[in-house]
Amino acid sequence: MVHSDPPAAITPELLRRIATNATPLREGDKAAIEEFLGRTPRGLVGVGARCACGAPAVTVTLPRLPEGSPFPTLFYLCLPYLVREMSRLEAEGEMTRLNDALAEDEDLAARHVSAHASYIERREFLGHVPELEGVSAGGMPTRVKCLHALAGFSLSVGIGVCPIGDRALELIGWDPHACHCEQ
Numbered sequence: 001m002v003h004s005d006p007p008a009a010i011t012p013e014l015l016r017r018i019a020t021n022a023t024p025l026r027e028g029d030k031a032a033i034e035e036f037l038g039r040t041p042r043g044l045v046g047v048g049a050r051c052a053c054g055a056p057a058v059t060v061t062l063p064r065l066p067e068g069s070p071f072p073t074l075f076y077l078c079l080p081y082l083v084r085e086m087s088r089l090e091a092e093g094e095m096t097r098l099n100d101a102l103a104e105d106e107d108l109a110a111r112h113v114s115a116h117a118s119y120i121e122r123r124e125f126l127g128h129v130p131e132l133e134g135v136s137a138g139g140m141p142t143r144v145k146c147l148h149a150l151a152g153f154s155l156s157v158g159i160g161v162c163p164i165g166d167r168a169l170e171l172i173g174w175d176p177h178a179c180h181c182e183q
């Protein structure tokens with residue numbers, strides 16, 4: 001791996017290399033995320049994407065948590081509206097449909113594999129964790145297991161990298177220019 005050492009500092013440039021929409025933590029982000037998730041976020045280094053109002057929508061987390069455990073999920077949804085909408089899609093059986101689509105559509109399956117590689121490449125910027133070798137999140141590279149992880153990935157990196165996350169956002173009619181905090 002090229003970038004195997006943990007970064008000395010989480011700079012805005014580093015976050016941009018990880019994801020187009022990623023921004024450093026601002027005052028109030030940690031408290032907001034804590035309220036959204038109902039727990040203290042561990043290993044939090046940035047916000048992958050924000051609601052139109054600026055509220056954190058996706059967390060960016062270190063691949064090794066401060067107490068030492070490996071953590072594969074670089075991007076995860078925290079904005080309640082998005083968390084709820086992805087849970088709704090999952091409850092409505094959307095994951096089965098997406099897994100069927102992956103099995104039937106070779107091009108989609110290939111793009112899902114590429115998304116997996118891109119995810120790992122981005123996470124490596126935050127340090128190489130041997131236990132996570134070849135591991136991404138959300139069911140990649142061959143399955144769909146968590147729409148929250150995949151949609152968080154899509155929101156952070158922008159449309160065109162993670163086709164399943166893109167599709168999930170399309171299904172809920174996600175509008176990046178609207179505030180979703182009151183819903």
Ligand SMILES: [Zn+2]
Nearest residue numbers: 051053179181
């Ligand atoms: Zn908002």
